[in-house]
Amino acid sequence: MPFTTLFAILVGAILLLFFIGFAYKYISFSGALTSAETVQALNDEFAAFAVSDAAEKTMDFQQDFDFQYRGGSIYSGGQSQSVDQVLFAPAEIQGDVLFLATRAVELPYRVANAFYLVDGRTMYLFISDEASKSAVDSIVSSYTAFPQTFPHASYTLEQITDSLALLEETTAMYDSVRFLFFADPSNTLLADIEETFSNAEVLYVESTVEDYTYGDVTFPNGKKAFYLGYPLLLGAMISADASGYEQSIDTVLERLAVVTGVYYDKARFISARLPACDYGAIKGYLSSYRSFVNKEATYSQFQGYVERVDETNKDLGGDCPVLF
Amino acid sequence: MTVLFSSNRAQVEMMETILIAVIFVILLVVALAFYFKFSAESVEQTAENVCLVSNTVLLASIAATPEIACSIEGQREPCIDTTKLLVFDPNRDRLPYSTICSQKVSFEQVYPVPDNDVVCTSNTYPDCTIYPFSEPEGTSVEAGIRISTPVTLYYPLTEDYKLGRLVIEIFP
Numbered sequence: 195m196p197f198t199t200l201f202a203i204l205v206g207a208i209l210l211l212f213f214i215g216f217a218y219k220y221i222s223f224s225g226a227l228t229s230a231e232t233v234q235a236l237n238d239e240f241a242a243f244a245v246s247d248a249a250e251k252t253m254d255f256q257q258d259f260d261f262q263y264r265g266g267s268i269y270s271g272g273q274s275q276s277v278d279q280v281l282f283a284p285a286e287i288q289g290d291v292l293f294l295a296t297r298a299v300e301l302p303y304r305v306a307n308a309f310y311l312v313d314g315r316t317m318y319l320f321i322s323d324e325a326s327k328s329a330v331d332s333i334v335s336s337y338t339a340f341p342q343t344f345p346h347a348s349y350t351l352e353q354i355t356d357s358l359a360l361l362e363e364t365t366a367m368y369d370s371v372r373f374l375f376f377a378d379p380s381n382t383l384l385a386d387i388e389e390t391f392s393n394a395e396v397l398y399v400e401s402t403v404e405d406y407t408y409g410d411v412t413f414p415n416g417k418k419a420f421y422l423g424y425p426l427l428l429g430a431m432i433s434a435d436a437s438g439y440e441q442s443i444d445t446v447l448e449r450l451a452v453v454t455g456v457y458y459d460k461a462r463f464i465s466a467r468l469p470a471c472d473y474g475a476i477k478g479y480l481s482s483y484r485s486f487v488n489k490e491a492t493y494s495q496f497q498g499y500v501e502r503v504d505e506t507n508k509d510l511g512g513d514c515p516v517l518f
Numbered sequence: 519m520t521v522l523f524s525s526n527r528a529q530v531e532m533m534e535t536i537l538i539a540v541i542f543v544i545l546l547v548v549a550l551a552f553y554f555k556f557s558a559e560s561v562e563q564t565a566e567n568v569c570l571v572s573n574t575v576l577l578a579s580i581a582a583t584p585e586i587a588c589s590i591e592g593q594r595e596p597c598i599d600t601t602k603l604l605v606f607d608p609n610r611d612r613l614p615y616s617t618i619c620s621q622k623v624s625f626e627q628v629y630p631v632p633d634n635d636v637v638c639t640s641n642t643y644p645d646c647t648i649y650p651f652s653e654p655e656g657t658s659v660e661a662g663i664r665i666s667t668p669v670t671l672y673y674p675l676t677e678d679y680k681l682g683r684l685v686i687e688i689f690p
Contacts (some may be wrong), residue, residue: 197528198535205539209546227561234568234618238575241615245582247594278616304584375560452611453584460674463640467675484681504592515674518589 212303222272229271232259236268239294241277244307247298248338254291261287263311263434266441280445282429283311285438295341297425299446301496302504303457303518307447308425308442310432312344316367318431319361320348323377329406330376339424340431351377358390359379365391372397374431376406397431401493409494411439419443422500440489447487454484457517464515471514543564545684566690570663572617573688580623583613583682586651588672597670598625602641608652620654620689627671629681631685644673654689663688 234254244247262269263283267276280299295310318340322330327350333339334348345368354361365371370393379387379396387394401409411427412418417436421427424447433439458480465473483499509515581587586602588595603625627649632647639646664687671682 198531201532201535201539231564231568234572237616238572241572241575241579244579276616278613298594302592303589304587352571363603416530449584456585456606457600460599460601463601463605464675515677516591518592 204208209293214384218490225271226273229273230275231268233261233268233273233275237275237279239276240277240281240296240309243294243296243309246296248296250293250294250295250341250343252291256290258290259288259292263287264438266445279309280306280429280442280449281309281311282432282439282442283434284313284316284432285434287311287313289313289315293341293343295343297428299340299423299425301422301450302500302507303453305442306446308429308446310341310344312432314345315346315461316345317348317365317368317371319345319354319371319373320346321351321354321373321375321377321379322348323351326376326406329404332405333424333427336424340428351379355383355386358386362390369393370395374399399427399430402472403497408497410493413439420491420496422446422493422496443489447489451484451487454480454487458484461517464517468514471510473510473514476503476510476517479503479506482506529551536649538550538653556564569617569619569688573619573663573665573686574578574618576615576621576623577665577684577686579615580613581667581669583615585611585613590672595672597672598682598684599672599674600638600644600649601674603649603651604640609655622653622687622689623651625669625671626683626685627680628668628683636658644675662690 203516239251239253243251243386260270263277263285266281267274291314293310293312293314296307297310299305299308312504320330320334320340330348334346340346349361371391373387373394373396375396375398375406384396395414398412399406399409400412401407401483403409406427407424408422410418410420411430413430413433413436414452415435419430419436421437426443429442430439433442458477461473461477461480465477476515479499479502485502486495487501507517526659581596581598582594585606585608586598588597588599608623627647634646635648636642636646638644638649664685666683666685669682669684671680673680
């Protein structure tokens with residue numbers, strides 16, 4: 195073979211490899227840029243949505259996406275963006291349509307907005323008994339409770355016991371079915387669910403409060419966590435597992451401590467300007483509330499603080515302005 | 519003689535081939551340099567656009583932040599509580615919004631038309647007009663873009679409302 199031909203083949207091969215490598219790098223870079231823009235756009239959606247106390251939105255991306263949500267960050271195409279907001283979402287979000295909802299978290303003042311992000315592949319089934327039916331009705335039907343755009347339905351224990359097979363047929367289009375028990379299911383019913391559904395998860399909600407505004411949630415892996423108000427209960431229902439939920443709860447508690455600190459400082463400032471007004475009680479409650487905020491507490495303890503701070507604030511008024 | 523001639527010819531042909539290869543590589547490098555330059559500019563432009571969009575969103579959402587928004591008798595009101603502006607420090611307690619660029623945020627009284635430019639502190643309040651809110655650390659460059667929106671400033675001590683402006687100066 196003449197040298198020129200050999201040389202041309204060698205140079206040609208090097209150039210070909212270079213262009214192939216370049217093309218791959220470009221595709222990867224372009225994908226990363228698009229993912230970064232998408233995730234940033236999602237973060238902007240959250241920020242814009244936070245203006246509302248309760249809102250829902252369906253986002254049609256016109257193309258398939260694949261997000262992962264873990265450790266307080268959204269991952270897409272190798273890009274990650276930490277989410278500044280209180281976000282509850284399943285671990286995997288796939289499809290071409292996203293369902294986003296937000297609810298204001300008030301303990302007793304507004305602390306943050308909780309965001310819920312789902313892809314519509316999970317059906318949420320609320321199961322109640324006589325004692326919990328009215329609470330479930332208000333969670334399901336109230337505008338400020340469970341997002342209407344998220345697939346859901348509600349049944350009583352009797353209804354579900356009688357019609358499990360039919361329910362399995364009607365929910366067959368969903369990748370998973372999450373049973374949200376506001377009642378004690380019998381072992382037989384749980385066994386039947388496990389047998390009938392190949393994709394079922396069971397979550398239990400317990401509360402000593404009549405309207406279930408505060409309580410505990412037991413996740414499918416058996417781990418228990420508290421919730422404070424319906425917005426956080428919805429978060430537990432949406433979250434993949436206890437650790438994902440607790441990550442967001444940490445953010446809520448962090449914000450609660452900050453906002454409580456703001457109200458405490460505001461109380462100090464106003465009481466210094468209006469010495470005739472007695473802000474001593476509310477300052478004391480706010481100070482202990484701020485120091486108390488932690489994940490190891492019980493929902494009853496939180497409820498006690500929320501009610502005391504709220505009542506003390508309501509006692510103000512007239513020439514002594516309320517704090518919130 | 520023939521061998522010598524052939525050897526010279528082969529050398530010339532080889533030199534030609536190498537020269538063509540070198541010229542080709544030079545052209546390729548120049549083309550790639552131009553391509554990367556324009557690509558980098560395009561990415562910078564995208565980053566600037568994303569920054570501007572994020573700050574516009576921030577402009578709309580910052581006033582609703584519980585740390586500074588009005589809450590009167592349990593109801594959220596569309597105004598800014600000026601006493602909260604005094605006590606809340608976003609540089610210490612991070613705001614739940616982040617953008618890919620730096621920005622300086624402040625609130626200014628617009629109406630009644632202020633007769634001074636006094637910065638608000640615990641000592642000057644309420645006879646002051648400018649509430650510095652957040653400032654990026656160590657930024658020495660001039661802000662590139664300034665965006666603003668009207669807001670209502672609430673004074674809880676006197677239960678007065680004044681017209682103000684939320685100003686964001688963006689450092690791209």
